[in-house]
Amino acid sequence: xxxxxxxxxxxxxxxxxxxxxxxxxxxxxxxxxxxxxxxxxxxxxxxxxxxxxxxxxxxxxxxxxxxxxxxxxxxxxxxxxxxxxxxxxxxxxxxxxxxxxxxxxxxxxxxxxxxxxxxxxxxxxxxxxxxxxxxxxxxxxxxxxxxxxxxxxxxxxxxxxxxxxxxxxxxxxxxxxxxxxxxxxxxxxxxxxxxxxxxxxxxxxxxxxxxxxxxxxxxxxxxxxxxxxxxxxxxxxxxxxxxxxxxxxxxxxxxxxxxxxxxxxxxxxxxxxxxxxxxxxxxxxxxxxxxxxxxxxxxxxxxxxxxxxxxxxxxxxxxxxxxxxxxxxxxxxxxxxxxxxxxxxxxxxx
Amino acid sequence: xxxxxxxxxxxxxxxxxxxxxxxxxxxxxxxxxxxxxxxxxxxxxxxxxxxxxxxxxxxxxxxxxxxxxxxxxxxxxxxxxxxxxxxxxxxxxxxxxxxxxxxxxxxxxxxxxxxxxxxxxxxxxxxxxxxxxxxxxxxxxxxxxxxxxxxxxxxxxxxxxxxxxxxxxxxxxxxxxxxxxxxxxxxxxxxxxxxxxxxxxxxxxxxxxxxxxxxxxxxxxxxxxxxxxxxxxxxxxxxxxxxxxxxxxxxxxxxxxxxxxxxxxxxxxxxxxxxxxxxxxxxxxxxxxxxxxxxxxxxxxxxxxxxxxxxxxxxxxxxxxxxxxxxxxxxxxxxxxxxxxxxxxxxxxxxxxxxxxxxxxxxxxxxxxxxxxxxxxxxxxxxxxxxxxxxxxxxxxxxxxxxxxxxxxxxxxxxxxxxxxxxxxxxxxxxxxxxxxxxxxxxxxxxxxxxxxxxxxxxxxxxxxxxxxxxxxxxxxxxxxxxxxxxxxxxxxxxxxxxxxxxxxxxxxxxxxxxxxxxxxxxxxxxxxxxxxxxxxxxxxx
Numbered sequence: 001x002x003x004x005x006x007x008x009x010x011x012x013x014x015x016x017x018x019x020x021x022x023x024x025x026x027x028x029x030x031x032x033x034x035x036x037x038x039x040x041x042x043x044x045x046x047x048x049x050x051x052x053x054x055x056x057x058x059x060x061x062x063x064x065x066x067x068x069x070x071x072x073x074x075x076x077x078x079x080x081x082x083x084x085x086x087x088x089x090x091x092x093x094x095x096x097x098x099x100x101x102x103x104x105x106x107x108x109x110x111x112x113x114x115x116x117x118x119x120x121x122x123x124x125x126x127x128x129x130x131x132x133x134x135x136x137x138x139x140x141x142x143x144x145x146x147x148x149x150x151x152x153x154x155x156x157x158x159x160x161x162x163x164x165x166x167x168x169x170x171x172x173x174x175x176x177x178x179x180x181x182x183x184x185x186x187x188x189x190x191x192x193x194x195x196x197x198x199x200x201x202x203x204x205x206x207x208x209x210x211x212x213x214x215x216x217x218x219x220x221x222x223x224x225x226x227x228x229x230x231x232x233x234x235x236x237x238x239x240x241x242x243x244x245x246x247x248x249x250x251x252x253x254x255x256x257x258x259x260x261x262x263x264x265x266x267x268x269x270x271x272x273x274x275x276x277x278x279x280x281x282x283x284x285x286x287x288x289x290x291x292x293x294x295x296x297x298x299x300x301x302x303x304x305x306x307x308x309x310x311x312x313x314x315x316x317x318x319x320x321x322x323x324x325x326x327x328x329x330x331x332x333x334x335x336x337x338x339x340x341x342x343x344x345x346x347x348x349x350x
Numbered sequence: 351x352x353x354x355x356x357x358x359x360x361x362x363x364x365x366x367x368x369x370x371x372x373x374x375x376x377x378x379x380x381x382x383x384x385x386x387x388x389x390x391x392x393x394x395x396x397x398x399x400x401x402x403x404x405x406x407x408x409x410x411x412x413x414x415x416x417x418x419x420x421x422x423x424x425x426x427x428x429x430x431x432x433x434x435x436x437x438x439x440x441x442x443x444x445x446x447x448x449x450x451x452x453x454x455x456x457x458x459x460x461x462x463x464x465x466x467x468x469x470x471x472x473x474x475x476x477x478x479x480x481x482x483x484x485x486x487x488x489x490x491x492x493x494x495x496x497x498x499x500x501x502x503x504x505x506x507x508x509x510x511x512x513x514x515x516x517x518x519x520x521x522x523x524x525x526x527x528x529x530x531x532x533x534x535x536x537x538x539x540x541x542x543x544x545x546x547x548x549x550x551x552x553x554x555x556x557x558x559x560x561x562x563x564x565x566x567x568x569x570x571x572x573x574x575x576x577x578x579x580x581x582x583x584x585x586x587x588x589x590x591x592x593x594x595x596x597x598x599x600x601x602x603x604x605x606x607x608x609x610x611x612x613x614x615x616x617x618x619x620x621x622x623x624x625x626x627x628x629x630x631x632x633x634x635x636x637x638x639x640x641x642x643x644x645x646x647x648x649x650x651x652x653x654x655x656x657x658x659x660x661x662x663x664x665x666x667x668x669x670x671x672x673x674x675x676x677x678x679x680x681x682x683x684x685x686x687x688x689x690x691x692x693x694x695x696x697x698x699x700x701x702x703x704x705x706x707x708x709x710x711x712x713x714x715x716x717x718x719x720x721x722x723x724x725x726x727x728x729x730x731x732x733x734x735x736x737x738x739x740x741x742x743x744x745x746x747x748x749x750x751x752x753x754x755x756x757x758x759x760x761x762x763x764x765x766x767x768x769x770x771x772x773x774x775x776x777x778x779x780x781x782x783x784x785x786x787x788x789x790x791x792x793x794x795x796x797x798x799x800x801x802x803x804x805x806x807x808x809x810x811x812x813x814x815x816x817x818x819x820x821x822x823x824x825x826x827x828x829x830x831x832x833x834x835x836x837x838x839x840x841x842x843x844x845x846x847x848x849x850x851x852x853x854x855x856x857x858x859x860x861x862x863x864x865x866x867x868x869x870x871x872x873x874x875x876x877x878x879x880x881x882x883x884x885x886x887x888x889x890x891x892x
Contacts, residue, residue, distance in 0.1 A: 041880060043887035071834035071855075072848050075889030102788035102798070108838040112848035201884035202831060247879060254875040257644075289640050290870035295882055295891075296860045297867055303879055332883075 006348050007032060007236050009266075010244030010251070011225070012039035013334045014324020016214045017055045017341030018242040018348070023221045025349025027240070030224045036207070038249040038325055039334060043069075043199050044081030044206030048331045050339035059182065059213035060334075061086070068172055069199040070104075072112025078335060081206045083175070083182035085196025091169030092119025095162060096198075097126040101135055101142075104174045109198065113172075121172075126162040128155055128176065143205035144179040152183055156190035163193070171195040175204045180212055232267035233320065240319050240348035243268065244341055247325035247332055248303055257287035262306045270316040273309040273328045274302060305329050314344040321348045353379045353520070354726055356540050356555035358527050358569055360384075361391035362503065363703045364561035365510035366715030366734070372517035373737060374723055374730035379553060380511065380519060381542055383526040384634060385815045387507035389563050392818055393636075393668025394708045395589065395623045396616055398422050398430065398499045400466055401709065402459050412462055418713050419466035419499055421735035426509060426742040428770035433500045433614055435600040436474070436483055438493040438653055445491035449473070456494050468497035483599050485656045495599065500616050503708055504818045505768055508808055509739040516740065523809040530558060530573030530700075538573075538700065546811055557722050560702040563671035564633050570702060575695050580702040581674035583683060586629035588638040588667040589621045590646055590869050592660050593826045596620040605649035609681055613650045613657060617821070618764070618794075622646050622657065626680040629669050638665035638868040662869035663826045664862065673705040687714045689721065741770020748773075755780055756787065761795045768800075768820065776803040790839070791832035793825020801836055805843040813837050813854040814861070823858060826874075828866060830881040833859050834888065856890055 004027040008019045011033030022029045045067050046060060054062060062079040065086040069075060074087060087094075096113070098106035110123035129135060130151075134142055146152050159171055175197045177183040188195045199206075218225055233241050245251030251265045252272075259281045262272050272279050282288040293302040307328035308316050316322040323344035324337035357368045360382025368380045382388070401415030423430050439449045456471035463470055474493045480486060482495070515521050522542060528550070529541035538558045543550045562569040564584040567577035600614030613622045625642050643665060650657045672683045687706030692698070701721070706714045716732045723730055752762035755777045765773045780786040780799055788798040804810040804819040813836050816822050822836055823829030833855040841851025863881075866874065885891040 038879075038883060041883070043884070045887050047886070069888045071888035071890060072838055072852060073889050100785070102785050105785070105788075105835075105838065108842060108848070111842070112838065112852075115848050199887060201887040202880070248876050249879050249883070253872055254870070255872050256870065286644050291640055291867045293875075294863065294867040294870060294878060296863055301882075303875055304882065 004028065004239045004349060005030070005237070006240045006242065006345070007238040008242045008244055008345070009230050009233065010037070010246060010324070010326070011214065012037045012244060012246055012250065012324060012337065013210070014246075014326070014337035014341035015242070015244030016057070016217065017338045018244055018323055018345030019218060019223045020055045020221055021342040021345030022242070022349040023223060025346050027349035030226060030238075031218065032226045032228060032230055034227070034229050037246040038332070039210055039337070040207040041202070041249065042207050042210065042334060043201050043204060044084050044209070045075070045077045045199055046079030046333065046335050047077060048333040048335045049078055050335045052339035052343055054335070054338045055342055057213050057217055059209055064088075067199050068109070068113055069201065070109065071201065072109055074113060074116050081182055081209060083177040083184045083197045083206075083209070084199055085170070085172055085184070085194070087117070090119075090194050092121075093166075093168055094119060094121050094170045094172055095166065095168045096121050096123045096172045097128065097159075097162070097174065098123045099126055099174060100129045101174065103139065109172070119169075122166070122168075124162045124166070127158040128173070130154065139175045139200060139203060140179060140205040140208055142174075142176045146176055146183055147178050147180045152187060153190060156187055159191050159195065163191075168193065172198050174198065175200045175206070179205055179208050182209060230266045234267065234269065240321065242344050242348050243270065243308060243316065243320065243322040243326050244324045244344075245326045247307060250325060252307065252326070254293070254303065256290060261288045262302075268317075268320065270320060270322065271309045272306060274306045276309075276329060278309065279306060304332055313347050314340060315347065351553045352537070353377045353553060353555040355379075355557045355559060355722060356381070356538065356553065357559045357561055359561035359563060359565070360386040360507065360511060360523065361389055361561065361563050362387070362507050362510070362708055362711040363563070363706055363714055364559070365507045365514065366711045367559055367561060367703070367718050368514035368519050369510045369517070370715045370719035370732055370734045371722060372514040372519040373733050374719065374727045376723070376727055378514060378519035379522065379555065380514065381522045381525045381527050381540070383524070383545065383565070385523060385812075385818055386511050386809070387504035387818060389565070389633070390668045390670055391507050391708060392504035393587070393589070393666045394503045395621070396500050396503050397433065398501045398709045400459070400462060400468070400498065402496065405455065405459055412459070413465070414713060415709055416462040416465035418710060418735075421712060422501070423467060423499065425735065425737065426506070426739040426770065428741060428746065428766060429505055429509070429739070430499045430501050431617070431767075433498050433600050433616065434469075434495055434598075435498060435602060435612075435614070436479065436493050436495050437602045438479060438486055438488070438490045441489040441491045449491050449494075452494055456496055459496065463497065466499065468499070471496045483597055483601060485597055485654050486601065487655055488653060498600070501708075502617065502768070506708075508819055509741065512740045512808060521809055524811055527569065527572060532697070557699045557726065558701070559718060559722070560700070564669040566671060566702055566704050573697060573700060575692050575697055575700065579692070579695060580690055580704050582671045582704055583674045584629040584633070585626050585670040585672045585680050585683070586636060586667060587624040587626055587670060588642045588646070588665055589623040590643055590662050591664045591666065591824070592620040592622070593663045594619065596656065596660050597654065601650070601654050603650050603653045605645060611646055611649045613654055617767070619663075620660075622650050626670070628680060633669055636667040636669055637864055638667045640868045643869045661826070661873045662871055663828070663874060664824065664866045665869050666865060671704060671706070689718055741772040743771055746771045746773065751777070757797075758795075761789065761797065764794060765797070765800060775807070776800050790835050791820070791822040791825065793827055794821045796820045796822040796832070798839060801839045802843055805840055810840070811844065813840055813851070813858040816840060817858065823862065826877065828862055828877065828881055829859050830884050834890075852890065856892070859885065
């Protein structure tokens with residue numbers, strides 16, 4: 001235990017990894033977090049291959065897998081929220097649940113997966129919607145209901161009913177398997193076959209699950225958390241500060257027609273950059289041309305690459321480190337955030 | 351196969367002519383290369399105006415414009431919505447005189463307003479002006495209000511096309527014409543190719559109408575007609591779309607070069623328009639630029655500064671088929687229309703419709719059809735101003751629809767706005783399929799049942815076509831929530847592989863992202879970051 005005070009600004013994947021790493025390094029850690037950011041809005045799929053050690057969160061399964069998505073795609077990933085089905089662990093034919101909910105079309109999904117993958121996908125009615133009001137609920141609300149053990153057992157029963165008479169190897173379900181914890185494994189044990197969720201890119205429960213897992217981990221690690229905004233990091237009473245404030249879905253903003261179109265939503269003695277250099281203000285009195293910032297015009301659009309400049313130890317200024325999507329020129333993925341967060345947190349604790 | 355008339359072009363002129371002739375009992379076939387309303391018709395300012403600018407020099411144009419606006423209201427009452435405008439007049443010596451002149455001018459316009467069921471103008475003193483439109487700035491001598499009607503140009507085209515079809519016309523959407531040649535017995539043979547399934551086929555028609563707007567010279571050259579006879583001067587116009595209705599009134603302003611531009615509430619958004627610049631690019635891929643957006647925003651901000659902090663959610667762009675003249679500024683070009691008879695080019699019974707504007711489409715179509723009917727259907731007068739467009743047969747109350755079908759009032763209102771009484775056709779399957787209530791596009795909103803309906807009944811063949819008919823994916827989220835789902839439904843309805851639906855959705859998202867990029871602001875930038883993450887999560891970001 002050191003008597004070093006570390007303040008982590010931001011509560012997404014990067015901030016959480018930084019806080020946990022700084023605690024491991026023996027520092028006293030306080031996390032300040034504001035509104036929902038990219039991790040809380042995430043889909044649960046993890047991309048990119050980190051070359052660093054990752055923190056253990058009671059949520060993610062690291063390792064190559066294949067995930068089915070509600071867009072009808074099957075995609076490779078480097079890890080996943082544990083509720084998401086890993087198709088690599090599923091033998092066919094796979095039952096795709098058809099449920100009485102307007103945001104879920106089991107038939108369309110079964111047809112789409114069948115076109116991409118030969119193991120066989122068949123849609124069948126599964127009575128997972130137990131109450132009429134659930135038809136008007138968001139995915140995450142129904143997912144929360146399956147945190148209840150009795151409800152999960154009911155679901156298992158319904159799934160077993162649907163499986164009867166068929167020779168199925170696995171079950172794909174709507175993103176309804178718990179908020180407090182990913183319930184896919186428990187459900188699979190009850191059903192006797194691998195069961196898992198299809199990824200929903202927006203409005204799914206993965207972000208909420210992350211928040212619960214984060215809160216548990218921070219509490220176990222004795223990290224103090226404060227909700228609120230920092231207006232000026234220089235005013236913080238800390239030996240080290242870790243900025244994990246995210247990209248545009250966090251503390252970074254884009255304002256056209258100004259000399260500095262990108263800015264942090266707080267004062268900090270750090271430099272914003274792109275391509276390893278400080279961001280150069282455009283030679284136009286009307287600001288930067290937005291076409292140059294955006295997909296699909298730019299392959300590496302500025303809205304995803306502008307961020308805080310750091311050295312190889314993730315230090316942005318004396319006693320200030322940065323990590324995650326707040327960084328310049330790094331892939332904006334959860335794995336990169338976990339890896340850079342861990343490195344920055346450890347450096348800050350020394 | 352043999353027809354009386356082949357119409358090339360599915361804009362408002364082509365669909366208008368097809369409808370007019372079909373109502374007169376002629377056998378009509380219509381070819382559209384991209385989609386109905388793909389060009390100028392679906393990318394206009396969306397108004398059926400009364401031609402107030404012609405009042406000074408050509409009052410008869412104002413009269414016919416107003417009368418026609420009244421007709422369109424009669425045949426499709428559900429599709430029009432009132433847009434009151436305010437014209438602020440800056441204070442100063444000139445302002446005091448100007449307001450008298452403008453007041454008098456609109457007093458004259460008031461004489462024609464009853465023809466289109468509009469309110470007479472009012473003269474406002476400065477305090478009235480700021481009360482009516484608190485967003486206005488600057489010292490004003492006062493202002494005037496006047497009344498116009500908004501319309502969804504894409505729906506207008508589609509309803510014309512559908513009515514033509516209901517009266518026997520054949521519609522060939524996404525079908526380009528590759529050749530036009532005279533047959534031995536004096537008819538015309540058309541070689542057509544379906545651009546989606548690539549099927550190539552021939553039909554014959556006695557009369558051919560080239561109603562391809564800015565594409566007209568290209569179409570003419572297919573029939574070996576001299577393109578110079580149908581010369582147009584393509585004028586690009588863009589509009590910027592905002593996430594909500596920003597003002598109570600449409601507000602007129604002047605751009606830096608003195609051109610008149612506006613911000614106006616339109617359907618459930620506000621739009622700022624428009625530019626007019628010579629266009630030399632690809633007519634099938636017209637994209638807005640940030641320079642055009644900045645020009646418009648600067649001009650509107652002078653009187654309505656809140657526009658700078660408002661959230662732009664996209665842009666759209668089209669190319670006017672203006673009559674050709676060299677050496678004039680874009681704005682001073684004639685917006686008139688003309689019929690070119692290619693008999694002089696040794697191509698009897700081939701006509702080109704060039705120029706024109708959305709507000710006068712019905713009249714233009716009537717002129718063209720009268721000419722054709724002289725030989726083919728004498729004694730069959732035009733009825734397009736009397737017979738209702740599909741959905742306009744009788745009034746329909748959106749709130750009753752909402753109650754009866756368990757929709758939210760907003761969803762029902764938007765549905766009835768687009769379909770009139772045909773909203774009931776859209777909802778026919780809903781009781782049988784509880785999931786037909788699914789709201790695919792929450793921004794607009796659009797039901798799954800409506801997506802299916804426009805594929806089954808309105809010749810939509812792609813996600814982009816569905817968006818044009820329903821405004822799916824054109825809201826603040828840019829299609830992030832709905833495009834892929836829409837692609838699944840389209841693929842299923844048309845019996846296409848799911849991957850084709852996905853590719854369509856992807857193409858739609860790319861196109862929309864390009865159109866939004868030009869107008870990117872702080873809030874939309876966050877949305878773009880989220881949309882990209884969502885697209886990445888499905889593995890579809892390429």
